[in-house]
Amino acid sequence: MARRARRTNPTYTFVALVLISFVMMSFDLDRSTEDGIAGRFRSGAASLFGPVQRVVDTVADPIFGFVDAMASLATLRQQNEFLRRDNDSLTTRLQDVTRLEAENEELRLLLDVKDDLASEFGTLVADVQGIVDDAVILNKGTSDGVVVGNPVLNGSQLLIGRVTQATENQSTVTLLTRMVDAAQVTTPDGLVGLVRGGGRDDELRFEVAQEALMIPAGTTFTTAGGLFPRGLIVGSTLVDLLPNGDQIIGVITPAADFSRSLNFVIVLQYTDALEVVDDVPATTLPTDTVTTAEGG
Amino acid sequence: MNSWSLPIVRAIALMVAGIVLQTTVISRVEVFGITANIVVVFAVLAARWLDPWASLLLGFTSGMFLDLLGATPVGLKALVLTVVVYGAVRLGGSSVPLTSVAGVWPLSILAEVLTFVLLILIGDGQLLQAEILGKAAIGPLLNVGLALILFPIMSRIVVQTRRETFV
Numbered sequence: 001m002a003r004r005a006r007r008t009n010p011t012y013t014f015v016a017l018v019l020i021s022f023v024m025m026s027f028d029l030d031r032s033t034e035d036g037i038a039g040r041f042r043s044g045a046a047s048l049f050g051p052v053q054r055v056v057d058t059v060a061d062p063i064f065g066f067v068d069a070m071a072s073l074a075t076l077r078q079q080n081e082f083l084r085r086d087n088d089s090l091t092t093r094l095q096d097v098t099r100l101e102a103e104n105e106e107l108r109l110l111l112d113v114k115d116d117l118a119s120e121f122g123t124l125v126a127d128v129q130g131i132v133d134d135a136v137i138l139n140k141g142t143s144d145g146v147v148v149g150n151p152v153l154n155g156s157q158l159l160i161g162r163v164t165q166a167t168e169n170q171s172t173v174t175l176l177t178r179m180v181d182a183a184q185v186t187t188p189d190g191l192v193g194l195v196r197g198g199g200r201d202d203e204l205r206f207e208v209a210q211e212a213l214m215i216p217a218g219t220t221f222t223t224a225g226g227l228f229p230r231g232l233i234v235g236s237t238l239v240d241l242l243p244n245g246d247q248i249i250g251v252i253t254p255a256a257d258f259s260r261s262l263n264f265v266i267v268l269q270y271t272d273a274l275e276v277v278d279d280v281p282a283t284t285l286p287t288d289t290v291t292t293a294e295g296g
Numbered sequence: 297m298n299s300w301s302l303p304i305v306r307a308i309a310l311m312v313a314g315i316v317l318q319t320t321v322i323s324r325v326e327v328f329g330i331t332a333n334i335v336v337v338f339a340v341l342a343a344r345w346l347d348p349w350a351s352l353l354l355g356f357t358s359g360m361f362l363d364l365l366g367a368t369p370v371g372l373k374a375l376v377l378t379v380v381v382y383g384a385v386r387l388g389g390s391s392v393p394l395t396s397v398a399g400v401w402p403l404s405i406l407a408e409v410l411t412f413v414l415l416i417l418i419g420d421g422q423l424l425q426a427e428i429l430g431k432a433a434i435g436p437l438l439n440v441g442l443a444l445i446l447f448p449i450m451s452r453i454v455v456q457t458r459r460e461t462f463v
Binding site for chain 2: 020
């Protein structure tokens with residue numbers, strides 16, 4: 001009876017199993033060694049369950065991968081949206097920085113140029129307020145010393161045009177490429193001719209009536225007095241300019257890049273703008289385009 | 297095969313499947329960083345239909361295998377599951393149905409607390425272990441959810457087997 005009671009009473013089994021558990025725990029407290037009894041049991045259990053676990057993993061892995069991907073889809077979309085916004089913001093900032101760098105470079109050049117030119121002419125640095133019908137509007141006017149006919153240079157000290165209108169606080173610059181007035185230019189060889197606007201940003205028309213063999217490609221043209229003071233770089237030829245009869249008519253590429261937006265310009269307070277171009281025979285120029293002061 | 301042995305064999309088969317699922321699938325399904333414990337659920341529910349000593353042996357063995365396959369000292373989970381099953385068969389009754397879906401909740405809390413205490417005693421746990429609260433709060437609820445799914449399955453497998461053997 002007692003043995004039967006012992007068998008049916010789970011307390012005895014419970015106590016025995018608890019004792020066994022404690023003994024096993026005491027054996028396995030130092031789990032760093034794999035050679036002990038517990039280590040061998042662990043190896044055995046891994047051998048027993050390992051293949052089954054691998055099979056289940058093989059089936060479960062793709063499912064969990066799919067579920068993870070679906071769960072993270074919304075997060076990825078959100079992150080993508082954030083990254084797009086960041087990218088847009090950074091792109092805008094990069095554009096601002098690039099513009100500021102160019103502006104900074106231009107200002108540095110302006111400072112240098114101003115020092116160079118100040119010894120010869122009075123100079124004014126003017127902000128470009130806008131461009132209307134290919135005319136540049138400056139924030140300096142007659143009250144600042146600007147007068148009609150003043151040559152205007154960009155930050156790289158390259159001629160870009162001349163003042164054709166001036167009010168008290170504002171002035172308008174007609175770009176070289178749009179000028180209908182003829183400006184006197186010269187080559188390093190001393191050949192003197194006239195240039196005027198070609199109607200395009202990258203083109204000036206050049207004419208010379210003197211007898212000349214040719215003007216080779218790469219020749220640089222500088223101003224030769226008259227509308228503009230001597231020595232300002234105007235442009236150069238990309239091709240050989242060959243005579244046609246007793247004239248050479250061709251295209252000069254302006255030195256200044258008119259496709260770039262301007263932020264600041266230098267106004268030369270050159271007062272001989274009304275000087276008559278008398279080096280070139282008037283008969284060689286179209287009578288409707290040769291004037292001494294545009295719009296005046 | 298004896299009338300009582302076939303249910304035990306099937307219960308052991310279910311428990312082996314539970315151990316495999318626990319170590320491969322269930323352990324990867326986390327809710328607030330906490331996972332359910334299907335082996336505890338199996339052990340508690342199996343005690344409803346098996347003899348007490350068979351339930352104790354089943355709980356002890358499954359805990360032992362969990363120890364062997366995991367990182368806990370061998371015997372720790374065996375001890376926990378043995379205590380849980382003993383609590384279910386001794387304290388449960390018609391008035392306190394611990395070997396049921398509802399019983400899974402307090403017994404799961406007991407398992408978590410006991411595991412925590414044992415880990416402290418052997419120097420593997422920390423008194424300020426923050427996750428014990430999460431485990432004690434969320435883990436048992438997850439186990440109850442599992443029990444809701446497993447209870448009908450186990451009753452079909454184990455109880456029906458008993459009926460077949462009686463016939």
